[in-house]
Amino acid sequence: MDIRSEVKKMKEDSPQMAALSIEVRNQALLAAAEALLNAREEIFKANEEDMEAAREAGIPQAVMKRLKFDQHKLEDVIQGIRELVKLKDPLAKVQMARELDQGLRLYRISCPIGVIGIIFEARPDALVQISALCIKSGNCAVLKGGKETARTNKVLFDLIYQAVTKAGLPKGCMLQAEQHQEIDQLLDCHDCVDLLIPRGSNAFVQYIMNHTKIPVMGHADGICHIYVDEEYDKEKAIPVLVDAKTQYTAACNATETLLVNRRIAAEFLPMAAQALTGAGVKLRGTEEVSRIIDCEIMGEEEFHTEYLDLVLSIKLVDSLEEAVQHINTYGSHHTDCIITENPEHGEKFMQLVDSAGVYQNCSTRFADGFRYGFGAEVGISTGKIHARGPVGLEGLVTYKYRLFGEGHIVEDYASGKRNFSFRDLQV
Numbered sequence: 059m060d061i062r063s064e065v066k067k068m069k070e071d072s073p074q075m076a077a078l079s080i081e082v083r084n085q086a087l088l089a090a091a092e093a094l095l096n097a098r099e100e101i102f103k104a105n106e107e108d109m110e111a112a113r114e115a116g117i118p119q120a121v122m123k124r125l126k127f128d129q130h131k132l133e134d135v136i137q138g139i140r141e142l143v144k145l146k147d148p149l150a151k152v153q154m155a156r157e158l159d160q161g162l163r164l165y166r167i168s169c170p171i172g173v174i175g176i177i178f179e180a181r182p183d184a185l186v187q188i189s190a191l192c193i194k195s196g197n198c199a200v201l202k203g204g205k206e207t208a209r210t211n212k213v214l215f216d217l218i219y220q221a222v223t224k225a226g227l228p229k230g231c232m233l234q235a236e237q238h239q240e241i242d243q244l245l246d247c248h249d250c251v252d253l254l255i256p257r258g259s260n261a262f263v264q265y266i267m268n269h270t271k272i273p274v275m276g277h278a279d280g281i282c283h284i285y286v287d288e289e290y291d292k293e294k295a296i297p298v299l300v301d302a303k304t305q306y307t308a309a310c311n312a313t314e315t316l317l318v319n320r321r322i323a324a325e326f327l328p329m330a331a332q333a334l335t336g337a338g339v340k341l342r343g344t345e346e347v348s349r350i351i352d353c354e355i356m357g358e359e360e361f362h363t364e365y366l367d368l369v370l371s372i373k374l375v376d377s378l379e380e381a382v383q384h385i386n387t388y389g390s391h392h393t394d395c396i397i398t399e400n401p402e403h404g405e406k407f408m409q410l411v412d413s414a415g416v417y418q419n420c421s422t423r424f425a426d427g428f429r430y431g432f433g434a435e436v437g438i439s440t441g442k443i444h445a446r447g448p449v450g451l452e453g454l455v456t457y458k459y460r461l462f463g464e465g466h467i468v469e470d471y472a473s474g475k476r477n478f479s480f481r482d483l484q485v
Contacts, residue, residue, distance in 0.1 A: 061200075061243035062250075064233055068173050068198045069250040071230030076170045076196045078227065080147040086193055086225040091139040093221040094186070094214070098132055101217075104209040105182065112206050120308040120366045124180040127210050134428075135186040142194050142433030148451040149196050155483035159476060161464040163483070168455045170196035172252035175244050176436060177266060179204040179258035185214050187427075187434035188255075189232060193222060194433070195454040200244060200251065202235040204258075212236070245270035255449070257437045260364075275439050275449065279364045279390035280310025282422040285317040285381040285407070286326055287398035294419050295326070295397045296333050302395070302421040304337045308366050310438060311393050311415075311425040315361060315371040317381045323374050327351045334370060343372035361388040378403055382410045389413060391440040393425040414440050414447040 094101065105127040112125055154166040174197050178184045185203055192199035203211040215234040223229060235244060244251065248271040256266040256276045267274050284302055286295055302313035318326055331341060331351040341353035348355050353372065361371055361384070375381045378396075385394050393415035396407040404418040415425045425448060427435025432450025439445050445453030470476040 059235075059237075059240070061235060061240050062247055065173065065200060065244070065247045065250045068200070068230040068233055071228040072170070072172045072198045074228045075198050075231055076149070076172075078196060080149070082226045083147075083193055083196065084143045086222040086227050087139050087143050087190055089221040089225040090190065090193075090218045091136050093217045094132065095136060097213070097217050098129070101127065101132065101210065101213050102129075104213045105207070108182075108207045108209050117206065121180055121206070123306070123308045125182070125207050127182045127207070127214075131183050135183050135190075135434075138187060138428050138434040139190050141428070141431075142190050142451075145194070145433055145451060148194070148455045152485045153457055155485050157479065157481045157483055158461075159466070159471075159479050162466045163462045165460045165462075166457050167460055168457050171454060171456050173198045173200065173250060174436075174454070175200040175202070175247075175251045175254045175272070177202045177241060177244070177254065177256045177258070178437075179262060180206055181257075182207045182210040182214060184257060185211050186218070188436045189215075189218050191434055191436050191451060191454060193227065193231070195451050197454055198231055198233075200233045200235060202241055202244065205238065208236065242269070245272065248272045255437050275441060275445060275453075276437055280312070280366075280392045280438075281315065281362065281364050281388065281390040282311055282313045282392050282425075283315045283317055283381075283385045283389055283394040284313050284422065285375070285378070285385070285394070285396045286319060286322065286330075287378060287396055287400065287403050288319040288321040289400040289403065290322065290326070290397045291399050291419075292326070292329060296329060298395070298397060298419065298421050299330060300333050300337050302423055303334065303339055303370055304368065305421065305423050307368055309423065310364075310366075311422050312366070313370070313395075313422050314363065314365055315373065315384075315388070317373055317375050317384060319378075319381075320374045320376055323347075323350055327372075338368050340369045341372060342369060344374065346374055347372045364390070378407060379410075382407065386410075386412050392438065393417065393422045395420065395422050414438065 151168040156164045158164055176188045219232050251272050254272045254274045256263045260279050263276050327350045342356045343353040345355050391413045394411050394413045395417035398404050408416040427448035427450045430448050435448040435450055438448050
């Protein structure tokens with residue numbers, strides 16, 4: 059397949075996609091959900107073939123969890139689609155209304171970004187979530203999944219594409235790239251792709267960023283932290299810590315580093331170690347930590363490590379400020395949490411930590427578009443431009459300005475014949 063020629067056709071179809079009514083887009087989503095439910099056995103069969111091939115290839119267990127698409131994953135993505143349908147239309151929203159002068163009215167209106175290329179590794183459920191979000195937000199989507207789930211991705215894409223085009227979406231609403239070399243072809247399409255969203259390893263995301271002129275939105279690592287303050291509640295701290303580390307270790311929002319205030323280390327660390335090791339977690343820490351609990355000794359630079367496995371780094375700090383400095387130095391600006399009963403400490407932590415998500419007394423695993431009520435997410439952005447954190451519908455729209463006049467010309471204002479009055483209108 060010639061990606062460039064296909065993407066150019068998509069670009070031509072993108073205005074039609076943007077102009078579809080919310081009713082058509084929602085009906086297309088419901089049709090896709092129905093198609094997935096009706097073909098569940100075909101999907102599971104394809105996924106089992108992918109899983110078997112991955113096992114034979116010696117794929118790490120942490121990655122294997124991401125590859126699996128079973129009844130539970132299917133139910134999750136179907137629920138996500140149904141929640142997405144309930145959400146308000148993100149398009150044609152008046153974000154600003156202003157009268158520049160009598161009869162000259164300016165409006166800022168939300169609209170789709172256009173053609174979005176999403177390149178993701180491993181998780182086939184990501185294909186469903188991304189497709190659904192792009193449909194709801196009126197964007198055309200080029201989808202390239204990992205080779206590990208090629209069979210599953212193909213079945214999912216075909217089912218969704220056939221359902222939504224039958225429901226009234228243009229032919230260019232979706233495109234699946236299946237060959238690895240097509241990634242480089244896609245990176246070359248800066249004249250017809252408006253945004254790239256890569257999901258995968260640090261090296262993978264960096265490769266995408268370094269080989270395209272297309273704007274890229276994504277995150278490279280998920281080095282998340284929990285800091286246990288001296289004013290903590292152990293009834294909250296232990297369950298939050300265990301959940302953040304073990305609930306789904308392969309996710310980018312799983313906690314990788316535990317920071318503990320020295321004042322409570324002798325009391326807290328043994329309790330934490332017992333709970334964590336009981337859950338199968340291997341502990342690594344500084345030499346100071348090893349004098350309190352049994353753990354593997356690690357060096358300072360190793361705090362840059364994202365494990366995506368049942369392994370946790372531990373360090374002691376003197377203060378909240380030192381914890382913040384460590385997080386801003388070694389973290390990935392993803393999601394970080396403070397365990398404290400002191401509201402002033404919580405507020406200070408949230409102000410000073412430079413991350414997309416800052417939490418108090420809750421698991422970092424909440425950093426997710428579905429759990430935020432976004433329906434789903436195309437990824438989590440650790441950047442600061444356009445979208446940050448879990449990227450749902452709002453992260454997939456931009457805006458345009460509409461100006462309505464009655465024969466107004468700039469020369470009248472340049473010459474002083476007329477003056478701007480600038481009056482905000484009710485939205």
